[in-house]
Amino acid sequence: MRKETVLKIYAFATPNSVKVPIALEELGLEYELIAVNVRKGEQKLPSFIALNANAKVPVLVDLQGPAGNAMTLTESGAILIYLAEKTGHLLPTHGEARSRVFEQLFFQGTGIGPALGQSGFFQRQASEVIPLAIARFRDEAHRTLSVLNHTLSTRSFTAGDDYSIADIAHFGWMWRRDFAGIDLSDYPNVARWYELVLARPAVSRALERVTALVPPQA
Numbered sequence: 001m002r003k004e005t006v007l008k009i010y011a012f013a014t015p016n017s018v019k020v021p022i023a024l025e026e027l028g029l030e031y032e033l034i035a036v037n038v039r040k041g042e043q044k045l046p047s048f049i050a051l052n053a054n055a056k057v058p059v060l061v062d063l064q065g066p067a068g069n070a071m072t073l074t075e076s077g078a079i080l081i082y083l084a085e086k087t088g089h090l091l092p093t094h095g096e097a098r099s100r101v102f103e104q105l106f107f108q109g110t111g112i113g114p115a116l117g118q119s120g121f122f123q124r125q126a127s128e129v130i131p132l133a134i135a136r137f138r139d140e141a142h143r144t145l146s147v148l149n150h151t152l153s154t155r156s157f158t159a160g161d162d163y164s165i166a167d168i169a170h171f172g173w174m175w176r177r178d179f180a181g182i183d184l185s186d187y188p189n190v191a192r193w194y195e196l197v198l199a200r201p202a203v204s205r206a207l208e209r210v211t212a213l214v215p216p217q218a
Helices: 019-027 076-087 095-124 131-151 165-175 188-198 201-211
Strands: 007-011 032-035 059-062 071-074
Touching (some): 019 076, 019 201, 076 165, 165 188, 188 201
Antiparallel strands (some): 007 059, 059 071
């Protein structure tokens, strides 16, 4: 009898979803990737709402969670921290280095991610053109990217000299930056960092698996 995969990831080819497969590939963990087609509204189906009442991807199900009990976890940042602490990799255990990773995780989750997401929405998906909203979030997207560009002027990676879950968190939205009309040529330090992360074999494997979730007609 085939053994059931312990880790299940419900995801799609979205900026937040891709973070989890990248982390799992980096950590060398086996996982089952389950498509939730958000373009068709599958995240609003009762079966998915039972996993995440917030109706968002990604969702992690760990059949061997704490104390051996199954656990369901939502929010990409929380999932990254959980996997890093579960394995003891991609997150420093103490000191300033650990705090810097959390600093960048929260900056991504409360600054860059929302800014790029809202900028893309008002430029591409809103039912009416709202110039004030377009300008507001476009400017905020560029402002937060400028902050990240400045940070990377003195660091190899977003939280310091070592690759961490902070880089994985930032990478998701940089991968989908076209949605918000972002050109990395305006941010040379971010562009350098992006190519460095993109070249990692684990990142390539994760992108291939996530991209395959999208049906040809989607």
